[in-house]
Structures are given as C-alpha cells and as structure tokens.
Amino acid sequence: MEFGPHLILALLEGSVTAAVLALTAAGLAIVFGMLRVVNVAHGEFFMLGAVFAWFVTSGLSELANVPPAPAFLCALIVAPIATGAVAALADRLVLSRIGYDPERTIVATIGLLYVLQQLTLMTYGPEARPVEAPFNTRIALPWFEQGSDGWALYWPWGFGTTSYKLFVIGAAAGLLIILWLLLRHTRLGLVMRATQQDRDMASAFGIRVNRVYAMVFGLGAALAALGAVLVVPIQQAHYLMGGDPLLMSFIVVIIGGLGSVAGTVVAAIMIGLADGVVSVFFSATLAKIIATIAVALVLVFRPHGLFGRRSA
Amino acid sequence: MMLRVESIDVGYGTAQVLYGLSFSAQPGQITCLLGRNGAGKTTTLHALMGLLPLMAGEIRLGSTTISGLAAPDVVKQGIALVPQGRRLFGALSVAENIEIGLMASPKQGKTEHRRNRSRVLELFPRLKERLGQQASTLSGGEQQMLATARALCVEPQVLLLDEPTEGLQPSIAQQLRDVSRELARQGVAVVLVEQHLDTVLELADSAVLIESGRLVRTLSAEQLKNNPSLVTRHLGI
Known part of the structure; x- marks a missing residue:
C-alpha cells in the first residue's frame, strides 16, 4: 500500500484511540479538577465498564436471546450507571471519610484499585472475553492515483475501516458534547463549577458539597466506563485491562493541564493520533515511549500543562 | 426573627478563638461586631453560618436552635453571608453567581426566581449591564455589589455582612450602606x-465589642455616639 492510504489508516486507528482516551481522561480530569483527587483507581473503573458490558450483553443474549445491537445499547446505558454507582459508593465509604486529603486519597485509591481488580478476578475470572459489536460492516475507502488520463479513483486492497470504528469516533464526540452541555448549560453543571471554585461558599449557598463530590466521582468513573463499553468490541474485557488506560489518561491529563477538561480532550486527540501513526508505522511500544517522553517534557518545561492555568 | 447567640465557644481544630460569646441581633436593626484584627469577628459570622462547628453554646433563630446545622441547612433557615473579600465564584458569570443565590432561596419556582432576581438587580442596576461578564473581571465595587x-x-431574615465597604470608593460604600439600612427597615436583622x-456610627443600632474572642x-x-473613643480603642485605630 502507498504511503497516503497507509497514513489515513493510521490516523483512523489513532482517532479510535483518541476518542476512547478523550472520554476516559475527561473523567480523570473532572475528578481531579473538582476534588483534587489523583484517582489511581480510574483504570479499574474503565475495566469495570468493560466487564459490566460483557455481563449485560452475554446475559441478555443467553437468557433472553436479545440480538447484539439492543444488547449493546443496554450495556452502553447500564455499565456506566453501575460503574458510577460503585465509584459513588467508594467515595462515600472511603474518600469522604479521609476528607479528600490529597496524599491519603492516593493511597486509598491504590487500595481501591486492588480491591476492584481482585473482586473482578474472583467473580468474572481471569479470561479475556469478547463483546459482540452491534454492527461491523467493512467499509472500503477510495484513493487517488495519477494515470495517463489524469487523476483517477481506485480502491487499494486492504484500505478500509469498519462501521463500528466510525461509530466509536462519532459516539465519543457526541458524548463529549453532551458532557460540555451538562457542565456549561445545566443547573447541575453550575453547582459543580461553583463547588469546584469555593467549597465553603457553595455550602453557604445551600449546595450539599459531599453529595456533589460523590456525584462527580461517579461521573468521572462513568465516563471511563463509557469509553470501555465503546472499545470492548474491538478489544476484550479482562480484569487487568485497566493499566494502559490509566497510564494514558494520566499522560493526557498532565499534557492537557491538570483539571482542564477542554485541554484534556485536545491532548487526547494529539496523543491518540500520534499513537495511531507511530503504532502503524513503527511499533505500539515506541508510541508509548514517545507519549511518556512528551509528558516528561511537559512536566519540565510547562508544569501546568499545555492548556492549564498557572497556579498562583 | 431574632438571632440569639448564647455562650458560644468556637475554634479551628484545637485552637479556640471564641470564648463564651453572647449577643443578640434584633429584626429591623443593624448590630455591629467591633474588635481589632484577630478578635474573632469573622469566626463569629462563620459559626453563625454553620461553616464552623461550635465547641459549646447555642445559636437560636426565633425559637429554632440552628447550632449544629450544616451551612446548607442554615441558609435554608434564612441566614445569608456576604463574606470578607467577597469570595465570588470568580470563573462564573454575574448571572450564574446570582443563580447560585437563587437556588438557596426558600421560595423556589420560576415566577418567584424571576421576581427575586429583578428585585436584587433593581437594587444594583450596574450588575444588570454585566450579567454575562465573568465575576472575576468586575471592579472591586461591582464585585461587592454582586456578593451582596x-x-x-436568599431573601434572608438575618444578613451577615463581613467588612462590606473595605477598599471601596466612597460612592459605592455609601450605596452599600444605604442598602443595609433599607434592608433593616424592611425587618431584616443585619449583623455587620x-x-x-x-460607618459604625452611621449604621449601628447596637454594637458588640469583642476582644480576644470574648465579649467586652x-x-x-446612643452609647456609641456618646463614646466614640471607646469604639476607636476597640477598633485599634
């Protein structure tokens, strides 16, 4: 295949990575931005989303013979809600009791990481299990070539994508727009932004800060779970799948600017596309190395991130 | 409704700031809390607002005991705070800051909110021209207007004002004094x-002198006007 189609393929793969990463990292950014909690268990909420998606789709398929598309739609609704509920419960039982103290929450979320991982191993097992995509039509893509009669369209062998991958990109974009609308144009978003700025004053104006915190922690986990449900038909659900999304989310959140959701999304697109291109042309390991070097450079030369605000 | 503070002890962790402080604030009157920096005035307001827990004592609004209530419950009882340094939600717009206040009002519903919003914007017409502006970009005077x-x-029965005229140009300070007087005339108990x-001599119907967390x-x-030197001494001027 020529370089042009090869590059387009790499960018398409990178777009899928970027879409899922943007959702997952947005969850981490919201939690850090509001609670100042470095949630080391965020990758496990991603994993829980995938595992819940497997339980929902396989359960509906085996017990009620539900076709893949409606079963997947159910998973897309149930898995983030269930994951968000687990996270909100963890917030009430653990984080709120240690007063969201930055150092202690790191240790607490490391503990949470292992609890969730081992509980999943005990109940779901060590196998990697697939979730059937709701649709997966192969879409061949055209390319141009200059012949003796000028430019002409042709269909290079192997140059294409699937309808599901395009759906993942579109769905993630749609969900991020919904998230933006929620934060900017709803009463709940207003309450969340006010609480983020001044916890005491929010409380003095009737806002139940602890409930907002539990909701935000749940929302952050639900976003990770949404990313996982979207990607699980491409990957597989496994109890150790949370490590990579956690590392990549931290990289993206630091590059984007700690707590900046918009910066996180832009950084996710940059890192995701770069990951796709480097993985296709070189290797996936090199892509991770480059991302890690990028985050180190950002930490040295621009510690508040590319889009974050310098702290006073 | 009368606010009654009875022998309250308040502190931050183990560091006690207030020692058995007692006073009352009558509806329709302005009660000034006077004292040097660090005397415990702001601590008193924060304790009244439920932002700091009491170590001992009691706070009552009318016949209801409000000590022990969390801040969101205190505001629902009709007590509102204009904090020192304004403490606006700086990244939110003027309209959004007002919306946060409306959410705490005991009277909910779209019509009530619209009426309430118009009422406060009539008091501060300059805010009406800046509804879409980010609160942190307002001038100091406008920020104080927005905080008020x-x-x-909240449509408070008790309004707690913490140094509202600090650092403001005289015309805006006078406007805020007029608003405080008007609120008291409408039956609000103002604690200033x-x-x-x-300002103290112009506004105060009564004054509570505090020194090192204790009521002096x-x-x-009348006593205030006859003894300005006493006030001066306790203000540390």
Missing part, C-alpha cells in the same frame, strides 16, 4: 462586621 446581591437572593468608625460589652446606638 447573591446573598439577597465593620472597621470604619463613620454591648452598646446601644
């Missing part, structure tokens, strides 16, 4: 922390 407007959205002697004495408006 936000608290008035103030360092300017002129309570003065009527």
